[in-house]
Amino acid sequence: MHDQQTVTSMQGPGVPDAQPPAWSAPVNPFAPPAAPQPSYGDPVPPPPIAPDGPGQVPYGYPGTYGSPGGYGYPGGGYPYAGMHPLPSNGMGTTGLVLGIISAGVFCLWPVAIVLGVLALIFGLIGRGKAQRGEATNGGQALAGTICGAAGIVLGFAMLAFVIATR
Template structure:
């Protein structure tokens, strides 16, 4: 992508640079509105929403799956399961606030992480009993 954005904006298209539909903000012409300024958290284009932060929900799901699959390595599975529950819980909170779009992945991370912890503890109890 070019440093100035996705490329040249066609003549007369709203949101373009001064001279392409809008005058410069310090010299508004008669009948021409001043373009809206980009607010905090935006990427510079009017009307653009910030990207969702889905990283923690996805990380929780991946760690939960690894904890559930690798329960035979019980110390690692317990650690991964705890991290999966934490990341999945934070991811669910972000999805509830509308900052993320993957509440299902975060919930899968919590469930798989908890099941990985339980399976690892059962494996530890089995090793202690044997």
């Protein structure tokens, strides 16, 4: 776009011949490149490694290389230096999901009571893990415990309603 002439820069009657600006000088397409360009199929060198190690693993779990099944890490082997194991947030999340479902389906009182008890158990286990520092979702675990208790109460209330209306 910048190399094209505009209406005011075009030659016409009474306009002297203008020289193109220096930045629009033609480029020789047959000139060799300034630096050798890598071609397709050339081997790619490995990326540089920092002085303090390879850094954080972008995907997966830490310590996934090495001998399988050892030292409590997924995939086995030793973890990278300075890396902590990933938090185990599954119990708290499971408690929250089961608690929400049990509170939502209280009309199906047997299902609500069973899911509420499971949510209560998973929520308390998740809360314990969060207090020990093994998990980071203590609030979710507490919410799962509360929703599970609400599901149990609503399930028993529905049971009482069903018995009272017979």
